[in-house]
Amino acid sequence: MNYYPPCANAHDKVVGLTPHSDAAGLTLLLQVSPVAGLQIRRNGKWFPVMPLSGALVVNIGYILEILTNGRYKSIEHKAVINAKEERISIAAFHSPSLGKTVGPLAEIVDKETPLFKSLSMQEYAKLVFSQKLNGKSIIELMKLNP
Ligand SMILES: O=C(O)CCC(=O)C(=O)O
Ligand SMILES: [Fe+2]
Numbered sequence: 001m002n003y004y005p006p007c008a009n010a011h012d013k014v015v016g017l018t019p020h021s022d023a024a025g026l027t028l029l030l031q032v033s034p035v036a037g038l039q040i041r042r043n044g045k046w047f048p049v050m051p052l053s054g055a056l057v058v059n060i061g062y063i064l065e066i067l068t069n070g071r072y073k074s075i076e077h078k079a080v081i082n083a084k085e086e087r088i089s090i091a092a093f094h095s096p097s098l099g100k101t102v103g104p105l106a107e108i109v110d111k112e113t114p115l116f117k118s119l120s121m122q123e124y125a126k127l128v129f130s131q132k133l134n135g136k137s138i139i140e141l142m143k144l145n146p
Pocket of ligand 1: 022037079
């Protein structure tokens with residue numbers, strides 16, 4: 001669960017959640033408060049994703065990008081703070097179990113060159129937790145030819 005208190009310095013000095021893509025496979029996100037905050041980056045521009053009552057936002061994370069050898073792209077997003085209102089969101093991250101492999105699927109790399117390394121879920125988790133929540137660094141580290 002994410003809690004963003006209201007903050008008068010919302011626009012210049014304070015950030016809610018820095019730009020990142022989720023390290024998981026698939027994220028289901030519930031925007032609990034009817035307050036704008038979530039933004040996604042597309043073609044270099046930030047777009048708001050307005051809360052819709054009862055709707056879940058489905059985000060593709062790095063693991064799905066890696067499993068599909070880059071066919072499905074992870075989405076970069078951030079959360080901004082509102083000057084007057086608090087905001088709550090709940091994210092459920094879905095990933096393979098420990099012991100499974102995070103790497104391009106065999107049935108895909110049968111026919112094309114793998115773009116990413118294959119790591120055990122434990123090794124991948126170690127890599128994730130050694131990085132800051134910032135931009136695209138984890139996927140860069142997973143690339144075979146960065
Ligand atoms: O608060 C939000 O809308 C985004 C939360 C998020 O990106 C996350 O928990 O990874
Ligand atoms: Fe996220």
